[in-house]
Amino acid sequence: MSYIKKPVARHPSMPVNRLGLSVRDYEGSMSTLCAGCGHDSVTAALIQAFFELDVEPHRVAKLSGIGCSSKTPTYFISEAHGFNSVHGRMPSIATGANAANRDLLYVGISGDGDSLSIGLGQFCHAVRRNVNMLYLLENNGVYGLTKGQFSASADVGSKSKKGEVNRQGPIDAVSVALTLGATFVARSFSGDKEQLVPLLMAALRHRGFAFIDVISPCVTFNDHVGSTKSYAYTRAHMHEVIETDFVPIRAEIKADYDEGTVRSVKMHDGSTLRLRKVGEEYDPTDRAAVVDHLEALVQKGEVPTGLLYVSESEVDMHEFNETVATPLVHLPFEDLCPGSIGLEEVQKEWW
Ligand SMILES: Cc1ncc(C[n+]2csc(CCOP(=O)(O)OP(=O)(O)O)c2C)c(N)n1
Ligand code: SF4
Ligand SMILES: [Mg+2]
Numbered sequence: 001m002s003y004i005k006k007p008v009a010r011h012p013s014m015p016v017n018r019l020g021l022s023v024r025d026y027e028g029s030m031s032t033l034c035a036g037c038g039h040d041s042v043t044a045a046l047i048q049a050f051f052e053l054d055v056e057p058h059r060v061a062k063l064s065g066i067g068c069s070s071k072t073p074t075y076f077i078s079e080a081h082g083f084n085s086v087h088g089r090m091p092s093i094a095t096g097a098n099a100a101n102r103d104l105l106y107v108g109i110s111g112d113g114d115s116l117s118i119g120l121g122q123f124c125h126a127v128r129r130n131v132n133m134l135y136l137l138e139n140n141g142v143y144g145l146t147k148g149q150f151s152a153s154a155d156v157g158s159k160s161k162k163g164e165v166n167r168q169g170p171i172d173a174v175s176v177a178l179t180l181g182a183t184f185v186a187r188s189f190s191g192d193k194e195q196l197v198p199l200l201m202a203a204l205r206h207r208g209f210a211f212i213d214v215i216s217p218c219v220t221f222n223d224h225v226g227s228t229k230s231y232a233y234t235r236a237h238m239h240e241v242i243e244t245d246f247v248p249i250r251a252e253i254k255a256d257y258d259e260g261t262v263r264s265v266k267m268h269d270g271s272t273l274r275l276r277k278v279g280e281e282y283d284p285t286d287r288a289a290v291v292d293h294l295e296a297l298v299q300k301g302e303v304p305t306g307l308l309y310v311s312e313s314e315v316d317m318h319e320f321n322e323t324v325a326t327p328l329v330h331l332p333f334e335d336l337c338p339g340s341i342g343l344e345e346v347q348k349e350w351w
Contacts, residue, residue: 008024017052026047031075037217043075047076052248061081061097067087068218069138088114090119091119094106100328102132108134108135110138111137112137113151117151120152120171124176127211142154142221142222152171154166174211184311185309187303189235190216190217195306199306205268237302242278
């Protein structure tokens with residue numbers, strides 16, 4: 001993949017986090033995406049989230065498939081591990097890497113084409129296995145990289161740049177994730193950093209599969225009048241069902257909300273999610289109610305955003321499969337490798 005190295009320019013008075021790192025240390029190469037592409041705003045939000053969480057860059061593993069969206073990992077945390085895989089195949093790479101080493105923080109970045117067309121089966125199984133990762137879908141309703149064909153998330157009636165009208169019903173990634181039992185489901189907008197950053201922080205701290213569908217407009221092929229994934233349409237139809245504030249384990253909870261309207265959810269690592277209802281009855285821990293509520297909003301032509309569903313109580317892939325806690329790379333190879341005789345014996349069991 002082509003990339004341009006970013007010159008290091010760090011003002012001495014730049015704020016630093018607990019590790020003594022500034023946001024600059026969480027940046028990657030210079031973006032080669034179109035100016036104004038939503039995906040670059042998602043990159044900026046990711047950089048902010050990692051910086052605020054004091055994450056050590058070498059503890060992050062960035063994974064992606066193919067598409068403009070799948071180039072995102074190149075543009076943040078140069079010092080992290082990374083694997084730019086094949087179109088639609090990021091989930092199996094993420095699952096395998098996670099099985100081999102549970103000590104890294106896995107971030108999978110995908111597009112609506114990558115996840116909902118060629119990679120739909122892979123996406124479904126990563127949800128179902130509750131792979132411990134942040135799965136970010138940069139959703140623009142088109143195949144940006146291959147010049148703007150409708151994708152499987154394009155809405156009925158949405159118009160292409162050339163005026164063609166999409167007639168096929170969309171696959172709603174949020175509904176799919178909820179139906180398959182995802183334990184953290186959110187939707188946000190690349191143009192709303194205030195909402196996106198705390199969601200990313202919470203998702204990175206969630207134990208299990210954390211899915212965020214981010215509407216991320218393609219300025220080159222899908223940002224015109226008639227498109228339902230444009231900046232203007234998304235701003236006009238965004239409907240925040242719940243405001244989310246992520247409070248890391250060490251920070252104190254500031255009481256800046258009216259009590260009674262706020263609900264706290266404790267996360268596995270001891271961090272807290274502060275959820276504030278926005279003018280309606282909404283319980284993000286009741287899966288069936290969430291599905292009904294979202295469907296009603298979608299029927300009204302609205303785009304529900306925020307932390308839509310969360311469950312901190314379900315087992316993740318490691319617990320379910322009773323995997324070994326130590327990363328495989330740290331296990332003593334000589335003691336554990338069965339050798340060719342051992343392997344033959346195992347194989348005989350399956351003959
Ligand atoms: C096996 C295979 N089939 C098709 C392609 C062509 N292709 C590359 S990216 C892409 C779609 C990308 O769309 P999306 O995932 O939505 O990403 P975006 O560019 O919109 O961010 C397609 C069809 C490919 N690279 N590999
Ligand atoms: S073609 Fe669209 S999705 Fe790709 S970089 Fe340009 S604006 Fe972004
Ligand atoms: Mg796309």
